[in-house]
Amino acid sequence: MDIEKFILAAITTNPKKVPCGVAVFHCDNKEEMEKITTNLEAILDGIAHSLTDELYVIVKH
Amino acid sequence: MSEYTYPIFFGVIVGTATRIYMLRTDYRQYPTYLHGKIIHVALGFIAAGLGTVAIPSILEEEFTAITFLTLAASQFRDVRNMERNTLNELDNYELVPRGKTYIEGIAIAFESRNYLVIFTSFLCTLGYLLFNIWGGLIAAVIAIFISTKLMSGGRLGDIVEVEYFEPRFDGPGLYVDNIYIMNIGLAERQKEVLRYGMGFILKPKNFDSRATIANLGQRQAILHDVSNALGVYRDSGTPALVPLAKRDLDDGRVGVFILPQENDIEKAIKIIKKVPTLENAIRMPKEREKKLEER
Numbered sequence: 608m609d610i611e612k613f614i615l616a617a618i619t620t621n622p623k624k625v626p627c628g629v630a631v632f633h634c635d636n637k638e639e640m641e642k643i644t645t646n647l648e649a650i651l652d653g654i655a656h657s658l659t660d661e662l663y664v665i666v667k668h
Numbered sequence: 669m670s671e672y673t674y675p676i677f678f679g680v681i682v683g684t685a686t687r688i689y690m691l692r693t694d695y696r697q698y699p700t701y702l703h704g705k706i707i708h709v710a711l712g713f714i715a716a717g718l719g720t721v722a723i724p725s726i727l728e729e730e731f732t733a734i735t736f737l738t739l740a741a742s743q744f745r746d747v748r749n750m751e752r753n754t755l756n757e758l759d760n761y762e763l764v765p766r767g768k769t770y771i772e773g774i775a776i777a778f779e780s781r782n783y784l785v786i787f788t789s790f791l792c793t794l795g796y797l798l799f800n801i802w803g804g805l806i807a808a809v810i811a812i813f814i815s816t817k818l819m820s821g822g823r824l825g826d827i828v829e830v831e832y833f834e835p836r837f838d839g840p841g842l843y844v845d846n847i848y849i850m851n852i853g854l855a856e857r858q859k860e861v862l863r864y865g866m867g868f869i870l871k872p873k874n875f876d877s878r879a880t881i882a883n884l885g886q887r888q889a890i891l892h893d894v895s896n897a898l899g900v901y902r903d904s905g906t907p908a909l910v911p912l913a914k915r916d917l918d919d920g921r922v923g924v925f926i927l928p929q930e931n932d933i934e935k936a937i938k939i940i941k942k943v944p945t946l947e948n949a950i951r952m953p954k955e956r957e958k959k960l961e962e963r
Binding site for chain 1: 839840850851852853854855856857904905906907908
């Protein structure tokens with residue numbers, strides 16, 4: 608079975624909401640979170656999706 | 669020179685000319701390259717020759733010569749495979765791919781056009797031999813007219829109504845009218861999408877067309893053609909900037925989101941309406957009901 612979509616990284620400002628089994632980037636505020644997400648999106652060639660205001664995931668489609 | 673020389677020349681010339689006419693490059697930009705065209709003109713010439721010599725073979729009662737047509741059929745099937753393989757390879761490097769359904773449609777068209785050339789040359793030579801050159805010319809006009817009719821399929825504008833809707837965000841969700849397209853998290857990316865993005869709703873005119881536009885290959889063909897004609901605001905490494913088409917499950921409408929470089933609504937609507945209805949995407953679930961009712 609081929610997995611077509613998978614989470615490459617998670618970026619969060621809330622350490623309590625950290626998912627397991629994926630690279631996590633902790634940020635101090637939303638501004639930093641947006642900056643890191645923008646860079647990671649370009650580096651990983653994935654799409655940044657917002658799950659909540661405190662949690663972004665980069666997904667390979 | 670035998671009595672068949674001029675009719676054979678005539679059939680071959682008309683057949684090859686028909687193939688060149690059917691090979692015109694249009695907004696889909698295929699085939700644009702010279703060598704690709706030479707291959708198809710050369711195959712058209714062979715097809716014209718085969719169609720033409722069939723008539724003298726029948727008149728001379730050389731029926732075994734006709735079996736060469738079966739050989740031609742297998743050759744032209746190879747043309748389909750060649751086109752399919754080439755386009756599949758090229759598709760990996762497209763910013764907005766054609767998709768396999770569209771590629772299959774193009775490959776089928778290339779094969780079938782060679783058969784149309786055989787048919788044209790066959791009729792022209794028959795007309796010339798039965799009557800005279802004027803008979804051949806009349807047969808040529810009829811055959812070219814039939815070929816033109818057969819080579820052009822349906823258009824999307826025949827089966828759907830197209831309406832423009834400005835894309836909008838509800839939180840991170842991108843919408844065209846009320847159809848959800850995708851989740852875009854970054855505010856910066858959302859601004860880009862709102863700046864360059866355009867949304868269209870395709871409303872099916874009947875139940876059959878609802879099934880046709882639901883086909884993923886048909887939807888990809890729309891995205892490819894529009895992006896091809898209007899340009900696309902996209903590059904490698906920006907996967908969030910991707911044109912998409914999603915379906916409203918309640919009523920079968922399709923929301924098309926595109927990122928053109930030229931933001932011309934009227935032109936985009938015109939292009940969407942001119943997208944070919946792919947043979948492999950056409951569904952007619954109501955056709956069977958109609959036939960059953962007629963019985």
